[in-house]
Amino acid sequence: MAAALLIPFKHCRIACSWLFLVCTVPLLLFSSIASAEWFREEADVMGTRISVELWADNQAQANTVIALAMDELRWVDNTMSPYIETSELYRINQLAAKQPVVISKDLFQLIEKAQYFSKESNGAFDISFSSVGHFYDYRAGVKPNQQQLVQNLAAINYQLIKLDAEHSTIFFQHPNIKIDLGGIAKGYAVDHAIAVLEKNNIVSAIVAAGGDSRIIGDRFGDPWVIGVRHPRQENTYAVRIPLENTAISTSGDYERFFIKNGERVHHILNPVTGLPANKVQSASILSAKAVDTDALSTTVFVLGVEQGLALVNRMQGVDAIIIDGEGKLHYSDELLLAE
Ligand code: ADP
């Protein structure tokens, strides 16, 4: 598959020879603007590599805002991780099948959003995938056995997750339900980090959490160039996209997986079967907010090319790039291909 250059006109402003400019303009500006410069920091949070890169007046300003952004990401992890025993989400999974559990407004709203994407996708996105999903251990090469699959498949059903807005509670109408926000929480965290940067007057930045990124502004009149990974060739891009002021998420079957008997066992599950979704190799979504692109990249990955594009094409301000099972690229209606 040749690396294509894709120009999504809704999400960026295109300069004619923009690639040349991306390479040269920052150098020119570094020499002309003496005090301000780019700062970048990385950390491991939420089981993934987080990076914050921004343009700031000086090191002290950069340190302060990057620390605040990282704090937001850690707050989301500490609240919403299914593994951290003190997290709110952990507590929900312990109790919500027995009784309604009062939860914070932030978590309530995020679960509400997850439920919205479940409804829109007819259950392709479903945070109760974890009812079966928690039996997978990708590092250890373990998948659920037949009995675990059969006993817990009925617990994958977002309609059995009951939210009560008046009392701010959550209740599971099946004893085996477990929820996991892994398909939406990183995007949510990225949005929170971006909000902190904006509040602190940062006008040019990128925050990336694994496959979820959001950009504020541009790079001195030129777009940022974001690569969508080739799903079968490491360190190769299938597409490179010039972007500004947008979020982009990619879900791929190469992020967390093991191969057993020639079968790729990966981390995005089809809620109908409890088995890895196998229609496509990757799905990338572009939209204003990372919480939406994150949830939708997982959703479209499960739905596949036809249903995934149908969903995206009927949503306002959302675009998709899908790499199918054969490695072929597919684009939503409003993306313009220019090679
Ligand atoms: P990542 O950036 O971690 O690869 P993705 O956005 O691609 O995340 O989503 C994968 C994660 O979403 C899985 O690790 C799991 O936590 C969660 N997930 C898997 N299948 C589903 C599903 N059908 N609906 C909602 N969430 C899912």
Ligand code: MG
């Ligand atoms: Mg996702």
